[in-house]
Amino acid sequence: MAYVYPPEMRAARDLLRRRTxxxxxxxxxxxxxxxxxxxYNLPPMDLNLRYDFARKAMRNRFDDDxxxxxxxxxxxxxxxxxxxxxxxxxxxxxHAKHHSGSDYHILTSFPGIGRILALTILYxxxxxxxFNTVQDFASYSRLIKCKAESAGKSYGTQGNKIGNAxxxxxxxxxxxxxxxxxxxxxxxxxxxxxxxxKAKALSALAHKxxxxxxxxxxxxxxxxxxxxxxx
Numbered sequence: 617m618a619y620v621y622p623p624e625m626r627a628a629r630d631l632l633r634r635r636t637x638x639x640x641x642x643x644x645x646x647x648x649x650x651x652x653x654x655x656y657n658l659p660p661m662d663l664n665l666r667y668d669f670a671r672k673a674m675r676n677r678f679d680d681d682x683x684x685x686x687x688x689x690x691x692x693x694x695x696x697x698x699x700x701x702x703x704x705x706x707x708x709x710x711h712a713k714h715h716s717g718s719d720y721h722i723l724t725s726f727p728g729i730g731r732i733l734a735l736t737i738l739y740x741x742x743x744x745x746x747f748n749t750v751q752d753f754a755s756y757s758r759l760i761k762c763k764a765e766s767a768g769k770s771y772g773t774q775g776n777k778i779g780n781a782x783x784x785x786x787x788x789x790x791x792x793x794x795x796x797x798x799x800x801x802x803x804x805x806x807x808x809x810x811x812x813x814k815a816k817a818l819s820a821l822a823h824k825x826x827x828x829x830x831x832x833x834x835x836x837x838x839x840x841x842x843x844x845x846x847x
Contacts, residue, residue, distance in 0.1 A: 619742070619746050624715065625739060625742060628711045628712070629739040629740070631707075632708050632735055635704050635705065638697060638700075638701065642697045642698075645690040645693055646665050649691070652678075652687060656683065658678075661674070665694050666694070668695075671694065674687060674691060675688065705731065705732065705735075708735055709735065712734075712735055712738055715738075716738060720735075721838075722838055723829070723832070723833075725832075726790070726794075726825075726829065726832070727798065728789075728791075728792075729793075733789060733790055736785075737786055740782045740783050744833040744834055745834075747830065750827050750830045750831065753830045756779045756780055757779060757780055757783040757784055758780065758783065759787060760823065783826075787822040787825050790825050791821040791822040791825050795821075800841070801845075804821070808820050808821065
């Protein structure tokens with residue numbers, strides 16, 4: 617049965633998705649600056665263009681006026697994006713706490729889930745109650761693959777594009793962030809790697825994260841690492 621997304625949350629979800637598209641465009645602009653520097657045989661500069669001092673260092677770097685103007689255009693848009701995105705993120709977070717403050721608090725209790733990932737999960741799910749089982753949720757989040765079978769024979773997978781790409785991305789990011797500086801998590805990943813490749817182990821960890829988030833929201837419980845790693 618089709619799910620009717622809560623009307624009161626729809627505009628905030630659309631704004632969050634647009635924020636994601638703008639972030640990706642900003643990354644393209646940064647890549648253009650880097651590629652142009654290489655194209656004109658200038659020494660690379662290890663700078664993060666999100667910062668004012670880094671953008672300032674790229675001013676007047678090229679001898680050709682047209683090339684420099686092209687780079688200045690990138691830098692000006694990046695600066696504008698930084699200002700607007702910071703404001704938009706605070707705006708969406710405020711609405712999220714109004715729509716479902718308890719869910720937002722629960723999500724941020726998971727190590728690796730910061731503001732953006734919590735907002736993404738919150739607004740892409742809508743209402744966790746619409747998923748009758750954790751398997752339904754994992755399937756919607758693209759965390760499991762459907763086997764294509766006929767007459768008892770397997771022909772790979774199918775339906776890989778069905779579901780929510782935003783949730784798949786979010787859980788993949790969380791799995792990686794959860795491992796940072798976490799010896800227990802790294803040990804768990806190594807245990808998985810004894811049975812599969814590292815890529816598949818990361819996918820399995822992302823699946824585990826997705827299942828954990830489902831039960832956290834369903835039962836309104838904060839993250840319990842002991843249960844997570846034991847499960």
